[in-house]
Amino acid sequence: MAEDLEQRVKKLEEDVTEIRVNIATLTTRSENFATKSDISDLRTTMQKELRNQTFAFCTILLAAVAAVTGIISYLK
Incomplete structure (x- = not known):
């Protein structure tokens, strides 16, 4: 035992x-x-960057449309 x-x-x-x-x-x-706050901060940062990229893309697209419209009206 x-x-x-x-x-x-x-x-x-x-x-x-x-x-x-x-x-x-x-x-x-x-x-x-990673903690919950780390992931939350990353998510917020990614959302901000996506919003900034979308805004930049729309601005460039609008400028291109305006330029093409201006060129077309100038050539007529």
């Missing part, structure tokens, strides 16, 4: 050592995880 208990304690000690290593690894990895 005592021998069995010693083996079980030894096994538990080995398991605890392995668990500590796993926790240390997970703690190190978790430092690089």
Whole structure:
């Protein structure tokens, strides 16, 4: 019985050592995880950039239409 208990304690000690290593690894990895606020900030930034690109595209398109209209009316 005592021998069995010693083996079980030894096994538990080995398991605890392995668990500590796993926790240390997970703690190190978790430092690089994105938080909800990081994702929210990224989403906001992406929406702003998309809006800016859309505005720039529409401005360029409108300028091109105006230029073509001006050229056509000048040539007539």
